[in-house]
Amino acid sequence: DAGVTQSPTHLIKTRGQQVTLRCSPKSGHDTVSWYQQALGQGPQFIFQYYEEEERQRGNFPDRFSGHQFPNYSSELNVNALLLGDSALYLCASSLVGTGGRNTEAFFGQGTRLTVV
Amino acid sequence: RKEVEQDPGPFNVPEGATVAFNCTYSNSASQSFFWYRQDCRKEPKLLMSVYSSGNEDGRFTAQLNRASQYISLLIRDSKLSDSATYLCVVNMGWDNFNKFYFGSGTKLNVKP
Numbered sequence: 001d002a003g004v005t006q007s008p009t010h011l012i013k014t015r016g017q018q019v020t021l022r023c024s025p026k027s028g029h030d031t032v033s034w035y036q037q038a039l040g041q042g043p044q045f046i047f048q049y050y051e052e053e054e055r056q057r058g059n060f061p062d063r064f065s066g067h068q069f070p071n072y073s074s075e076l077n078v079n080a081l082l083l084g085d086s087a088l089y090l091c092a093s094s095l096v097g098t099g100g101r102n103t104e105a106f107f108g109q110g111t112r113l114t115v116v
Numbered sequence: 117r118k119e120v121e122q123d124p125g126p127f128n129v130p131e132g133a134t135v136a137f138n139c140t141y142s143n144s145a146s147q148s149f150f151w152y153r154q155d156c157r158k159e160p161k162l163l164m165s166v167y168s169s170g171n172e173d174g175r176f177t178a179q180l181n182r183a184s185q186y187i188s189l190l191i192r193d194s195k196l197s198d199s200a201t202y203l204c205v206v207n208m209g210w211d212n213f214n215k216f217y218f219g220s221g222t223k224l225n226v227k228p
Contacts (some may be wrong), residue, residue, distance in 0.1 A: 031215070042120075042203055042218035043160065056215050090159055092216070104150060105216055107159040 002027055004093050006108035013081050013115050021076040021111045025093030031055075032074040033105065034066060035090040043090055049074050050096060078113075086115045117142055120206050122219035130227050133194045137222045139187045139204030149180055151189050152203040154221065159209045160203055163189075 005024045027037050029054075031050045035043035045058035049068035056098050068074045071091075078085055090104035117191050122139045129135050141149075149166035163169065166178040177190040187204055201221040208215050 035216075035218075040220070042122075042220045043216075045215060045217065048215065049172075088157075104162050104165065106162070109159050 002004055004091055004108035006089075006091050006111050008049050008111060009109065010112045011114070013113065015081055015083060017114060018079045019078065019081060019085050019115070021078075021089050021091075022073065023076070023091030023093075024073045025091075026106050029093035029095050029106070030072050031094045031096055032068060032072065033092045033094070034074070034076045034094065036060070036085075037088040037090055037110070039087075046076070050075055081115045083115050086113060088112050117144050118219075119143060119208070119217040120204055120219040122204050122222050124220055124222060126223040126225050128225045128227060129194055131179055131194055131196060133226075134190065134192045135194060135224065136191075137189045137204075139189075139219050139222075139223075141187070141204075141206045141217070143206070143208050144182075144185060146185075146206045148206050148207040149187050149218075150205040150207070151176075151178060151187075152205055152218075154201045156201075160218075161200070191224075194224075196226050196228060199224055199226045220225055 004026050007022045033048040034046040037043040046060050047057040048055050052068045063079045065077045088110045090110045091108045094105045120141050151163040152160040153163045154160040166180045170179045175192045179188045201223045203221045204219040206217045
């Protein structure tokens with residue numbers, strides 16, 4: 001049973017460039033969430049996708065956008081990169097709960113983005 | 117005010133010690149609660165869910181106090197392999213969607 005997979009594992013970009021990160025959820029999961037984790041901090045929620053739509057969004061600018069495909073995989077796009085965007089980007093997959101019960105989230109190994 | 121707050125530590129304890137972490141959350145409408153473990157430069161991994169009645173998994177015990185809005189994790193008989201950062205996670209999703217808020221993590225160092 002494949003877990004959550006992310007690509008690439010490491011990336012170096014220049015300020016002002018654009019980047020696309022990819023995520024395949026755990027088998028059987030239909031919801032993908034993206035998080036940004038700066039050094040020494042806990043992960044910060046960026047947004048969540050379900051049924052190919054953005055369902056919830058954290059406090060991130062419009063430079064951060066995403067997409068979910070029919071096979072539930074997802075992309076995170078960041079435009080006009082800033083030095084402060086350097087972080088570990090984590091993808092988490094889960095299953096939409098039923099009866100108000102939410103499932104745990106399982107994380108991929110992350111993409112470490114360095115902006116220079 | 118942060119949605120989830122934890123003492124960053126580090127907690128430096130000898131092998132075999134008992135150590136406890138606390139975490140507070142701000143939104144009383146929070147629905148579910150978890151502890152995740154994160155090793156250096158790795159992804160967070162689910163350690164255990166936290167239920168109102170409290171739950172135990174081997175050497176780990178988690179408690180939830182909704183009235184005071186805090187969550188605790190107790191580790192008994194600490195092992196060297198328990199050294200990691202422990203993240204308190206609160207789910208504030210609406211309807212059935214998950215929106216996890218993470219604390220900044222509490223670092224644990226278990227020494228021989």
